[in-house]
Amino acid sequence: METFIAQLMNGLAVGSIYALLVTGFNLLLLVGGVIQYAYPHIVVISMYATWLALKVSGGNLLLSVSAPLVIATALSMATEPLFRPLTKRGATNHTFIMSIGIGMILTHVMAKHLHHGMPISFPENLASHKAAIQFGIAVISGPQMYTFFGTFIAVTAFVLLLYRTMGGHAFRAIAQSPFVARILGIPLGRMAILSYGIAGLLGGVTAVFLAMALGSAYPALGNTLALKVIATVLFAGVGNLGGGLICGLILGTAESLTTGYLPGQWSNAVSFGMIMVVVLFRPAGLFGIRT
Amino acid sequence: MYSRLTLAQTSQIILSVDNVSVSYGFVSALREVSLEILEGEFVALIGANGAGKSTLLETVLGIQRPKSGTISYMNQDITLKPTEWIVASGISLCPEGRGILPEMTILENLFLGAYHNRGRIDQSMSRIFEIFPILQQRRNQKAGTLSGGQQQILSIARALMARTKLFMLDEPSVGLAPMMVNDVLKIIKKLCDEGYTILLAEQNAKKALQFASRAYVFETGKIVIEGVSQELMKNELVIQAYLGV
Numbered sequence: 001m002e003t004f005i006a007q008l009m010n011g012l013a014v015g016s017i018y019a020l021l022v023t024g025f026n027l028l029l030l031v032g033g034v035i036q037y038a039y040p041h042i043v044v045i046s047m048y049a050t051w052l053a054l055k056v057s058g059g060n061l062l063l064s065v066s067a068p069l070v071i072a073t074a075l076s077m078a079t080e081p082l083f084r085p086l087t088k089r090g091a092t093n094h095t096f097i098m099s100i101g102i103g104m105i106l107t108h109v110m111a112k113h114l115h116h117g118m119p120i121s122f123p124e125n126l127a128s129h130k131a132a133i134q135f136g137i138a139v140i141s142g143p144q145m146y147t148f149f150g151t152f153i154a155v156t157a158f159v160l161l162l163y164r165t166m167g168g169h170a171f172r173a174i175a176q177s178p179f180v181a182r183i184l185g186i187p188l189g190r191m192a193i194l195s196y197g198i199a200g201l202l203g204g205v206t207a208v209f210l211a212m213a214l215g216s217a218y219p220a221l222g223n224t225l226a227l228k229v230i231a232t233v234l235f236a237g238v239g240n241l242g243g244g245l246i247c248g249l250i251l252g253t254a255e256s257l258t259t260g261y262l263p264g265q266w267s268n269a270v271s272f273g274m275i276m277v278v279v280l281f282r283p284a285g286l287f288g289i290r291t
Numbered sequence: 292m293y294s295r296l297t298l299a300q301t302s303q304i305i306l307s308v309d310n311v312s313v314s315y316g317f318v319s320a321l322r323e324v325s326l327e328i329l330e331g332e333f334v335a336l337i338g339a340n341g342a343g344k345s346t347l348l349e350t351v352l353g354i355q356r357p358k359s360g361t362i363s364y365m366n367q368d369i370t371l372k373p374t375e376w377i378v379a380s381g382i383s384l385c386p387e388g389r390g391i392l393p394e395m396t397i398l399e400n401l402f403l404g405a406y407h408n409r410g411r412i413d414q415s416m417s418r419i420f421e422i423f424p425i426l427q428q429r430r431n432q433k434a435g436t437l438s439g440g441q442q443q444i445l446s447i448a449r450a451l452m453a454r455t456k457l458f459m460l461d462e463p464s465v466g467l468a469p470m471m472v473n474d475v476l477k478i479i480k481k482l483c484d485e486g487y488t489i490l491l492a493e494q495n496a497k498k499a500l501q502f503a504s505r506a507y508v509f510e511t512g513k514i515v516i517e518g519v520s521q522e523l524m525k526n527e528l529v530i531q532a533y534l535g536v
Contacts, residue, residue, distance in 0.1 A: 166402070166403075166405075166406060166409060169395075169399060169402060169403050170403070170406065172395065173392055173395070173403055176392050176393075176394055176395070177390075177392060179386075179390070180386075180390045180391070180392055182354065182374050183352060183354070183374070183378070183383075183384045183386060183390060184378065184403055184404065184406050184449075185374065185375045185377075185378025185379055185406055185407050185453070186375065186403075186406055187373070187375040
């Protein structure tokens with residue numbers, strides 16, 4: 001029973017990180033009009049930025065939390081001009097190829113130039129696994145709690161942005177019908193750039209939680225996460241923001257529970273297996289596609 | 292609706308289209324089209340489907356770019372201006388098919404209408420609800436649940452949320468029952484009486500000429516006849532081609 005709770009808690013923490021990643025991804029797809037495979041890579045590089053900031057500042061938390069926010073936002077916005085020639089002519093599928101390329105470049109930078117390609121680890125005060133709550137021999141650690149609640153706050157803020165601000169309404173209008181958005185006088189180009197910025201900011205937040213939850217990072221993490229994100233998005237239904245959030249949690253929990261009870265790589269088998277089943281019987285995903 | 296200028300004042304040219312040609316690739320959609328609209332007028336564009344009426348409206352709004360010719364609004368050249376600039380300066384389009392966002396509520400649709408008029412959202416909203424009580428009743432319903440006629444009213448109301456001076460409407464009668472068509476056109480006429488300028492593209496020439504004071508007839512991208520509605524209604528060619536039962 002305690003294993004179950006421990007794994008469930010872990011699953012929710014991991015799941016909320018997937019949910020955040022998927023949300024940023026969907027935002028870029030719906031408003032930016034791009035399939036940004038390299039989004040998790042930007043997040044992972046921001047984790048490196050956190051690590052660097054911690055080293056350089058000697059453990060200054062404020063600096064090490066701001067660093068990923070700045071790097072992720074800047075990197076994300078820097079990719080916008082790369083995609084622009086493609087989005088201008090509506091070549092959404094080609095943006096996938098472009099983003100794979102960007103992912104390869106970022107992975108290469110991490111593998112060859114950052115910390116000699118060796119994994120980085122985050123010190124205790126950021127990734128403390130000291131028990132925060134205990135029941136029996138099961139513990140919920142500080143990072144898990146911070147991650148889960150922190151993600152909850154980030155997602156709530158994002159949803160408030162979407163539903164209570166004019167800009168958020170404009171984002172949703174663009175997602176539903178770029179033509180109608182245009183005739184309302186919504187500046188599509190500027191909104192797309194803004195979406196890169198917000199996705200980047202969200203990515204920076206995700207980097208902090210990832211650093212807490214995983215305790216380490218390595219160059220290949222970008223690709224690992226990217227596969228999970230694409231799979232989650234297909235599972236939930238491409239572009240479906242709400243569905244993406246829920247399915248991120250579902251997949252994270254499924255993975256974690258499997259790790260607790262089955263050996264080795266079964267967790268991957270279970271999560272990709274679930275995706276296969278859904279895509280076979282409901283190709284549009286559990287919650288349906290919203291392009 | 293707030294009363295603006297009355298037609299007793301000297302009307303100036305609000306929109307001037309000068310020798311505009313538009314092509315989609317190799318297909319010519321508009322050929323050297325020229326027209327002029329005075330402030331406060333109700334002008335119709337009539338002609339068959341594909342004759343170029345929608346293309347003209349979209350070109351004015353900046354969605355299509357002319358390959359030659361110029362467009363002026365309030366004496367300013369807007370030929371190459373971006374759509375958001377044009378909308379912000381007071382031109383609104385109610386597109387063919389209403390152009391509302393079906394997944395959003397009526398309230399949200401109206402809210403978005405004020406994208407370039409955020410300072411007056413609350414006042415504009417209450418005024419809209421006064422004029423169109425049905426929209427207030429259903430304000431939290433998804434716009435997709437409205438009937439065609441109600442959606443058309445929403446489209447017009449949404450344009451009223453902005454600081455619109457020139458209303459362009461593309462085929463508002465399509466898909467509506469005849470009684471609804473009358474109601475919608477009466478609303479549009481009322482807008483004109485209040486001082487707004489109306490440019491209406493309509494396949495239903497009979498109805499259009501009934502309500503508009505002037506019209507241009509489009510055929511394969513060119514204006515073939517223009518004139519005062521009363522005259523056009525008596526014109527042989529127009530009667531044969533467009534006013535048949």
